[in-house]
Amino acid sequence: MSSIAGLPNPALANTLAGIPSPSRYASGGPGPEPGTVNRLFFDAVEKYNRPNALMHKVNGAWESLSHQTVLQRVRRVALGLSKLGVRPGDRVALLSENRPEWAIVDYACICSSLTDVPIYPTLPAEQIPYLLNDSGARVLFVSTSAQAQKVASVRSQVAGAEWVIGIAATKADGCNYTMAEIEDMGAAADNAQAAATFKQNALAVSPDHVITLIYTSGTTGDPKGVMLTQNNIYSNAWGSRGVIPAADGDVALSFLPLSHIFERTGDYFIFSHGVPIAYAEGIDTVPLNMSEIKPSIMMSVPRLYEKIYARVLEGAVQGGALKARIFFWARAVGARWADVKLEGKEPTGLLAFQYNLAQKLVFSKLKERTGGRMRYFISGGAPLSPEINKFFYSAGLTIHEGYGLTETSPVISGNTKDAFRIGTVGRPIPGVEVMIAADGEILTRGPHVMKGYYNKPEATAEAIDAAGWFKTGDIGELDDGFLRITDRKKDIIVTAGGKNIAPQPIETKVKLSKFVSQAVMIGDKRKFPIILVVPEWDTLDKWAESGNMGSKTRKEMLALPAVRAKLSAEVEAQMTGLAHFEKPKKIEYLEHDFSIERGELTPKLSVKRRVIEKSYKELIDALYAEPSEG
Numbered sequence: 001m002s003s004i005a006g007l008p009n010p011a012l013a014n015t016l017a018g019i020p021s022p023s024r025y026a027s028g029g030p031g032p033e034p035g036t037v038n039r040l041f042f043d044a045v046e047k048y049n050r051p052n053a054l055m056h057k058v059n060g061a062w063e064s065l066s067h068q069t070v071l072q073r074v075r076r077v078a079l080g081l082s083k084l085g086v087r088p089g090d091r092v093a094l095l096s097e098n099r100p101e102w103a104i105v106d107y108a109c110i111c112s113s114l115t116d117v118p119i120y121p122t123l124p125a126e127q128i129p130y131l132l133n134d135s136g137a138r139v140l141f142v143s144t145s146a147q148a149q150k151v152a153s154v155r156s157q158v159a160g161a162e163w164v165i166g167i168a169a170t171k172a173d174g175c176n177y178t179m180a181e182i183e184d185m186g187a188a189a190d191n192a193q194a195a196a197t198f199k200q201n202a203l204a205v206s207p208d209h210v211i212t213l214i215y216t217s218g219t220t221g222d223p224k225g226v227m228l229t230q231n232n233i234y235s236n237a238w239g240s241r242g243v244i245p246a247a248d249g250d251v252a253l254s255f256l257p258l259s260h261i262f263e264r265t266g267d268y269f270i271f272s273h274g275v276p277i278a279y280a281e282g283i284d285t286v287p288l289n290m291s292e293i294k295p296s297i298m299m300s301v302p303r304l305y306e307k308i309y310a311r312v313l314e315g316a317v318q319g320g321a322l323k324a325r326i327f328f329w330a331r332a333v334g335a336r337w338a339d340v341k342l343e344g345k346e347p348t349g350l351l352a353f354q355y356n357l358a359q360k361l362v363f364s365k366l367k368e369r370t371g372g373r374m375r376y377f378i379s380g381g382a383p384l385s386p387e388i389n390k391f392f393y394s395a396g397l398t399i400h401e402g403y404g405l406t407e408t409s410p411v412i413s414g415n416t417k418d419a420f421r422i423g424t425v426g427r428p429i430p431g432v433e434v435m436i437a438a439d440g441e442i443l444t445r446g447p448h449v450m451k452g453y454y455n456k457p458e459a460t461a462e463a464i465d466a467a468g469w470f471k472t473g474d475i476g477e478l479d480d481g482f483l484r485i486t487d488r489k490k491d492i493i494v495t496a497g498g499k500n501i502a503p504q505p506i507e508t509k510v511k512l513s514k515f516v517s518q519a520v521m522i523g524d525k526r527k528f529p530i531i532l533v534v535p536e537w538d539t540l541d542k543w544a545e546s547g548n549m550g551s552k553t554r555k556e557m558l559a560l561p562a563v564r565a566k567l568s569a570e571v572e573a574q575m576t577g578l579a580h581f582e583k584p585k586k587i588e589y590l591e592h593d594f595s596i597e598r599g600e601l602t603p604k605l606s607v608k609r610r611v612i613e614k615s616y617k618e619l620i621d622a623l624y625a626e627p628s629e630g
Contacts, residue, residue, distance in 0.1 A: 022478060022480065022481065023436070023477070023478055023479075024435060024436045024478065025433070025434070025435050025436070025478070026427060026428050026433070026434045026478050026481040026483070027428060027432070027433045027434070028239065028413075028427060028428035028429045028430045028431060028432045028433075029430050029431075030430060030431065031235050031238070031239055031430050031431020031432070031446065031447055032234070032235055032238045032239075032430075032431065034207035034208075034231045034234075034235075034447070035207060035230070035231060035234040035235070035238070036203070036205055036206075036207055036209075036230040036231070036234055037110055037211065037230055037233055037234050037237070037268055038110060038111050038202045038203055038205055038230070039203060039234070040234065040237065040268060040269075040271070040272040041074075041107055041111070041202075041271070041272070042199060042202065042203065043272065044067065044271055044272045044273070044274055045067045045068070045070070045071045047274065048067060048274030049066075049067050049068065050066065050067055050274060050276070051064055051066045052064035052065075052066070052276040053065055053066055053067040053069075053070050053271070053274075053276060053277070054070060054100040054103060054276070054277055054278075054279070055276055055277065055278040055279065055293070056099055056100050056278070056279045057279075057281050057289075062278070062292065062293070064276070065100055070100075070103070070104065070107075072190075073104045073183060074104050074107040074108045074111065075108075075111075075186065075190060075194075075195060075198050076182075076183045076186030076187050076190055077104060077105060077108035077179070077182055077183055077186060078108040078109075078111060078112045078186065078198060079185070079186030079187075079189045079190055079194065079198070080181075080182035080183055080184070080185035080186035081108065081109075081112065081114070081139065081182065081186075082112070082186075082189075083185045083186070083189065084139070084163060084177075084182075084185075086112075086114065086138060086139060088112065088113035088114065089113065089114070089115070090114055090115070090138050090139070091114070091115045091116070091117050091135045091136050091137040091138060091139075091213065092105070092109050092114050092115070092116050092117065092137060092138070092139040092140075092141070093116070093117040093118075093119055093131070093132055093135065093137040093139065093140040093141070093161070094106065094116055094117065094118050094119065094140075094141045094259075095119040095121060095123075095128070095140060095141065095142045095143065095147050095150075095151065096121060096141060096142065096143035096147065096167060096258075097121045097143055097144075097257075097282070098254055098255065098256075098257065098258050098263075098279045098280070099143065099167070099279055100279065101141075101143070101167045101179060102143075102258050103258070103267065103271075103277075105141050105167075105179075106258075106264075110205070110211050110212075110230070111198070111201075111202035111205070112201075112202070113201075113205050113209055115135075115210050115211065115212060115213055116211075116212050116213075117131065117132075117135045117137050117212070117213045117214075117215075117225075118212065118214060118258065118259035118264075119131055119215075119259060120257060120259045120260075120579070121143065121147060121257070121259070122579050122580055122581065123579055124150075124577050124578065124579055125150045125151070125153050125154045126154065126576075126577035127577065127579070128150070128151060128154055128158075129154050129157040129158050130222060130223065131215050131223065131225075132158045132160070132161050133157075133158060133159055133160070134215075134222070134223075134225060134454070134455065135213050135215075135225060135454065136160055137160065137161055138160060138161065138162050138163070139161070139162065139163045139164075139165060140161050140163070140164050140165070141165045141166075141167060141179065142164060142165070142166055142167065142169050142173075142175065143166075143167045143168055143169065144167075144168050144169055145168070145169050145170070145173045147169065148164065148166055148169035148170075148173035148174050148175055149173055149174065151164060151174065152164075152173070152174035155174070162176075163176045163177060164176050164177075165177045165178065165179055165182055166178045166179065167179045205230060206230070207229065207230045207231035207234065208229050208230070208231065208451075209229060209230050210227045210228065210229055210451060211228055211229060211230050211232070211233060212227075212228050212233075212261075213225040213226065213227060213454050214226045214228065214259075214261055214406050216406045216407075216500060224453040224454070224456055224459060225453060225454030225455070225456075226406045226407050226450050226453060226454075227450055227451040227452055227453070227454050228261070228409055228450055228451070229451050231447055232409040232447065232448055232449070232450060232451070233261075233264075233265055233268060233409050235409075235431050235446070235447040235448055236265050236408075236409040236410070236411050236429075236447075236448045237265055237268045237269040237272065238430070238431075239411065239429035239430040239431045239432065239448070240265070240266070240269055240411050240414065240429055241269070242414070242416035242417070242418070242419075242429070243378060243400050243402050243411065243414030243415065243416055243426070243429065244266060244269055244270065244297065244299075244376070244378055244400070245297075245375075245376060245416070245417055246269070246270055246273035246275045246297060247273075247375075248274070249296070250270075250273075250275045250276075250296045250297050250375070251275065251276050251278060251293060251294065251295050251296055251297070251373075252267075252270045252275050252276070252277050252278065252295055252296075252297045252298060252299075253278050253280055253286070253289060253290060253293050253295035253298045254267055254277050254278065254279050254280065254299075255279070255280035255282075255283060255286050255289075255298075255300070256299055256300065256301065256381075256498070260381075260406075260498070261406050261409060261410045262299065262380050262381055262404070262410050262498070263299055265409060265410060265411065266299045266378065270297065275297065278293045278295065286304065287369065290369070290370055290371045291369075291371055292371075293371065294371035294372055294373045295370075295371055295373065295374060296373045296374055296375045296376075297374075297375060297376055297378070298374065298376075298377055298378070299377075299378040299379075299380070300377060300378070300379060301379065301380065301381040301382055301496070301497050301498030302379055302381070302382050302383065302384040302385065302388070302496050302497075302498075303382075303495075303496045303497040303498070303527065305377070305379065305384065305388050305389075305392060305399065306385070306388060306496060306527075308366070308369060308370075309388050309391060309392075311369075312327075312365070312366055312369070313327070316328075316362075326361055326362065327362055329358070330358035330361060330362035330363065331362075331391060331394070333351070333354045333355055333357075333358045333394075334355065334358055334362075334363065334390075334391065334394025334395065335390055335391075335394060336351060337351060337352075337354075337355040337358075337394060338390050338393050338394045338422075341393075342393075342420075342421075342422065358394075359395075359396070362395075363394065363395035363396060366392075366395045366397065367395060367396060367397065370397065374397055375398075376398055376399075376400055377392070377397060377398070377399040377400070378399070378400050378402065378414075379399050379400065379401045379402070380401070380402045380403065380404060380410070380411075380414075380498070381494065381497075381498025382494045382495065382496050382497070382498050382525060383485060383525055384399065384401050386422050386423040389401065389422045389423075390422055393422065398417075398420070400414055400415045400416065400420070400426070401414070401415050401422075401424070401425055401426065402414030402415065402425055402426055403425035403426070403483060403485060404448075405472060406450075407449065407450045407463065407470060408444060408448045408449055408450070408470065408472075409448040409449075409450070411429055411432075411448065412425075412428060412429070412432055412434065412442075412444050412448070412472075412483075413425050413426045413427055413428045413429060413432070413434065413483045414426040414427075414429060415427075419481075419482075421482050423484065424479070424482040424483060424484045425482075425483050425484070425485060426482060426483065427481045427482055427483070428444075428481070428483070431446045431447050431448065432444060432445075432446040432448055433445045433446055434478070434483060435469060436476060436477060436478055437471075439475075440475040440476070440477070440486070441471060441472065441473070441474065441475060442472040442474045442475070442476040442483070442485075443469040443470065443471055443472065444469065444470050444472060445467070445468045445469045445470065449464065449468065449470045450464075450470075452464070473492070491503055491504065491609055493521065493522075493523045493524045493529060494524055494525065495523055495524075495525075495526060495527065495528060495529065495581065496525055496526055496527050497527070497581070499581040499582075501521070501523065501529055501581070501582050503520075503521035503523075503529075503609075506521055506531075506575070506578065506582060506584075507519045507520060507521055507531075507607075509574045509575065509578075510531065510533065510571055510574045510575070512574050513570040513571065513573070513574055514536060514539050514570075515535055515536055515539050515540055515543075515566070515567060515570040516533055516534070516535065516536060516567075516570065516571065516574075517534045517535060517536040517537070517593060518533070518534040518593060518594055518607075519531055519532065519533050519534070519571075520532045520594075520607050520609060520612050521584060522609075522612075522613060522620055523584075526624060527624070528581075528584075528585040528586075529582070529583075529584045529585065530584050530585060530586040530587070530588065530620070530623050530624070531571070531584035531586075531587050531588075532588055532589075532590055532612070532616065532619075532620075533567065533571060533587055533588070533589050533590065534589070534590045534592070534593050534594065535558075535567060535589060537554065540557070540563070540567070541557075543566065544557060544563065547562065549562070549563075554591040554592075555591055558589045558591065564589070567587070567589055568587055571587055572587075586623050586626075588619060588623055590616075594607065594612065598611075598615070599611050600612050600615065
């Protein structure tokens with residue numbers, strides 16, 4: 001690890017004078033020379049030239065696209081867009097689930113000096129116009145009839161999108177063209193000379209070209225478009241080679257949204273190593289697809305590991321007393337075995353014997369659930385429970401936990417085979433610097449840091465200081481170069497599934513009801529969000545009186561089914577237009593307003609979320625302990 005004396009910024013070195021440098025600064029060492037994703041793409045096609053570059057399921061059977069087919073389709077989409085009049089620098093939006101066409105359109109855009117704008121397929125129609133208008137997208141690719149119809153319902157609110165192109169959707173769904181028609185247009189212009197020119201132009205694209213605009217939720221206001229360049233993502237993919245240790249013979253299963261930079265950068269890296277990428281049919285089919293594809297590498301958020309662990313635990317408990325005893329015995333043996341291994345030692349004697357038995361009786365079943373060939377999981381997007389990580393490690397399933405943000409392309413740090421420590425998010429990857437500021441905030445600098453927020457220079461200046469340090473908004477600490485996330489500085493909620501939720505706009509919407517005085521969303525690192533609501537008691541009391549409910553205390557009032565139903569209807573009525581993952585799955589009502597006196601509100605009456613979480617911890621834990629209907 002580099003010392004503080006090696007920092008390029010003397011002012012920061014002076015600020016941290018007297019503090020042991022390893023506790024405040026770490027570096028992943030030199031990164032690569034500036035480069036492009038386009039170079040990774042063409043090099044992979046030429047080097048590997050395999051029959052199964054991309055795989056997907058069609059009518060119940062897995063089909064493959066070769067590297068040459070992918071290249072041809074990429075080129076023809078690019079030529080077809082050019083025929084439409086799309087020019088370098090234009091923005092092309094993409095509203096689709098994971099599928100080969102997502103990657104094909106993406107590569108077509110970036111090889112043509114276009115900027116693509118991914119849109120989550122789960123986003124409600126009401127939120128789409130802002131992204132299209134702010135980005136200035138001229139073209140929008142949509143996957144299915146449902147997505148096309150969603151766009152059609154709000155197209156009158158979009159100023160500049162000239163063409164909607166259906167991947168599986170058709171003109172009957174409101175599309176101007178189908179993707180097949182665009183490819184046919186490109187095929188008419190495709191020949192040896194066109195292919196040579198396309199490659200030449202693609203490899204000449206500047207590393208500083210903005211490859212994508214990814215819109216991310218802020219704590220307040222409209223989403224911000226993160227500008228990531230060719231070199232941002234190239235350097236990050238290059239630096240992630242230790243975190244994602246791809247090798248010949250590997251197969252990757254892709255199921256996290258490609259609209260999220262975590263899966264996207266990972267797929268660029270995996271493709272560049274010639275590893276076949278199989279697209280899962282959907283989140284619900286991941287277990288089935290794992291058994292079919294038998295992947296050896298997979299990226300996921302902690303929620304998947306939690307679900308797998310929960311299923312294993314449930315199976316053990318429901319299998320009878322003997323099976324449960326064997327499971328818990330094996331788990332304890334595995335934990336002891338893992339502790340020895342993680343210290344760099346080799347278990348011997350009785351522990352080694354017990355572990356081998358535990359492998360046969362319990363852990364081998366877990367490996368079978370993942371397809372039987374899994375070498376590495378990569379986890380990001382939200383913190384992973386150390387207990388679950390150790391359980392997987394005991395079973396011979398290593399999870400490389402990493403850390404990053406959309407603004408950092410995304411990887412800042414990650415555990416690797418040679419530098420692995422459960423409970424941390426690893427060391428900085430090559431090319432990346434990490435600094436712990438005086439208030440504990442994690443800062444990072446390097447070629448992975450975004451170019452800025454699109455059309456938001458003030459927000460960019462606030463996020464990146466004059467020395468190039470990006471403020472992550474997270475609190476952390478360094479130990480021997482390993483980064484540990486200890487808290488979140490911002491209010492942004494990141495669920496256990498890795499979904500980012502800006503709570504304040506949702507709370508503001510809920511408070512539009514005359515029956516609501518205050519509202520606070522909870523959900524960071526949890527399976528789903530919930531919301532605590534303080535009723536507007538004067539309004540509620542009058543409504544109750546009109547219903548002849550009699551005189552009641554607040555506690556008694558909140559116990560009445562009719563009152564709870566009324567409040568729930570009021571709250572839920574304010575949630576129209578929210579994405580499914582943004583909607584609180586449970587609502588609980590509180591007797592008393594939050595107060596400055598109890599430290600729950602600032603003098604400006606802003607909610608102190610952590611204080612409220614602590615004050616109502618028992619209530620919140622009880623809500624999460626109960627089954628969710630959402």
